[in-house]
Amino acid sequence: MKPFFDLSVEEMKSYGYKIVDLIAEHYHELENKKPVTIASRQEMDSIFLQEAPEKGMPADKVLDFVMHKVIPNSNISSHPKAFSFVPGPSNFISTMADSLATGFNIFSGGWIVSPAAAELEIVIINWLLKMFNFPVKKGGGIFTSGGSMANLTALATARRIKCGNDFSKAVIYLSDQAHSSNIKAIRVLGFKKEQVKIIPTDLEFKIGINKLKNEIEKDQLEGKKPFCIIASAGTTNTGTVDPLDTLADICDKENLWYHIDGAYGGAAILSKKGSRTLQGIERADSLTVDPHKWFFQPYEIGCLLVKEASWLSNTFSEKPEYLRDIEGNESEINFYDYGIQLTRRFRALYVY
Numbered sequence: 001m002k003p004f005f006d007l008s009v010e011e012m013k014s015y016g017y018k019i020v021d022l023i024a025e026h027y028h029e030l031e032n033k034k035p036v037t038i039a040s041r042q043e044m045d046s047i048f049l050q051e052a053p054e055k056g057m058p059a060d061k062v063l064d065f066v067m068h069k070v071i072p073n074s075n076i077s078s079h080p081k082a083f084s085f086v087p088g089p090s091n092f093i094s095t096m097a098d099s100l101a102t103g104f105n106i107f108s109g110g111w112i113v114s115p116a117a118a119e120l121e122i123v124i125i126n127w128l129l130k131m132f133n134f135p136v137k138k139g140g141g142i143f144t145s146g147g148s149m150a151n152l153t154a155l156a157t158a159r160r161i162k163c164g165n166d167f168s169k170a171v172i173y174l175s176d177q178a179h180s181s182n183i184k185a186i187r188v189l190g191f192k193k194e195q196v197k198i199i200p201t202d203l204e205f206k207i208g209i210n211k212l213k214n215e216i217e218k219d220q221l222e223g224k225k226p227f228c229i230i231a232s233a234g235t236t237n238t239g240t241v242d243p244l245d246t247l248a249d250i251c252d253k254e255n256l257w258y259h260i261d262g263a264y265g266g267a268a269i270l271s272k273k274g275s276r277t278l279q280g281i282e283r284a285d286s287l288t289v290d291p292h293k294w295f296f297q298p299y300e301i302g303c304l305l306v307k308e309a310s311w312l313s314n315t316f317s318e319k320p321e322y323l324r325d326i327e328g329n330e331s332e333i334n335f336y337d338y339g340i341q342l343t344r345r346f347r348a349l350y351v352y
């Protein structure tokens with residue numbers, strides 16, 4: 001077979017069918033496969049490390065190489081026995097939707113470029129808003145590459161809405177069990193170390209409420225500006241859910257932004273027991289959920305939900321001339337106004 005760019009339609013079809021067969025067989029055989037593979041850098045270098053090739057390789061040869069060398073050297077995190085890491089169960093239909101989204105290379109940034117992609121994102125965000133008892137009319141959200149980007153998007157929004165341009169005195173609170181992506185996000189946003197209060201957890205790994213209240217009071221007395229609490233709805237280490245209602249009461253009383261990181265445990269809302277455990281999640285200003293975990297979607301899809309969609313556009317909207325030219329009416333959402341990415345893949349298609 002010829003190199004990539006010159007394939008005939010028959011060659012493309014036969015190549016694609018081979019890949020679909022391989023994926024279908026993978027799903028069928030999943031339980032019999034070994035979920036974990038370990039390889040050293042030296043072993044991987046010995047297989048893959050080479051100078052960038054001058055000439056293209058026939059597509060069949062590439063596929064053969066991938067199936068023999070790349071796939072077997074990758075863990076299967078969608079394996080039913082993948083207990084050694086955060087599971088990413090995925091599913092076949094969304095895998096095919098992912099292929100369609102990539103195959104048709106649909107730009108999912110602005111309404112005018114692909115209205116159906118924007119509409120599907122609006123529809124699914126509305127489903128999720130309802131699922132978590134967030135207001136559907138006023139509320140909003142955005143799909144991101146994962147939970148980390150959803151947390152970053154949330155904290156950028158929280159800071160913009162609560163602090164405006166001056167965050168020099170702002171303080172943010174989270175427990176010692178909160179996911180590391182929150183700390184990364186805080187660092188990326190340029191907060192200093194002393195603006196971040198890591199609150200020790202109790203014997204059940206829940207955020208220490210008295211310690212939190214004391215810290216907030218102390219910071220207020222020192223003239224600082226407490227502005228945000230991050231709660232965990234399922235910590236990654238133990239699955240512990242922080243006391244969500246109690247934290248919501250504190251945020252109400254102190255006028256703080258309430259962000260809940262539900263990347264790990266949020267999907268439990270779909271079960272009766274889970275929804276009892278997650279009582280209070282609906283009181284968050286912003287909520288991260290992660291469809292590529294317990295919602296059985298392929299990587300990369302995370303999601304941020306917010307109580308007011310305008311908080312996102314007020315934080316992220318930028319209007320260079322060429323984007324002003326393609327503005328529609330307000331109901332036609334441009335998701336590039338709701339987050340950091342301009343060019344975005346069509347993630348909503350996997351979930352739909």
Ligand SMILES: Cc1ncc(COP(=O)(O)O)c(C=O)c1O
Binds near residue numbers: 148181235
């Ligand atoms: C609680 C929590 N938040 C955030 C993340 C980060 O999500 P992602 O890996 O999708 O960026 C994780 C990942 O395991 C998580 O468990």
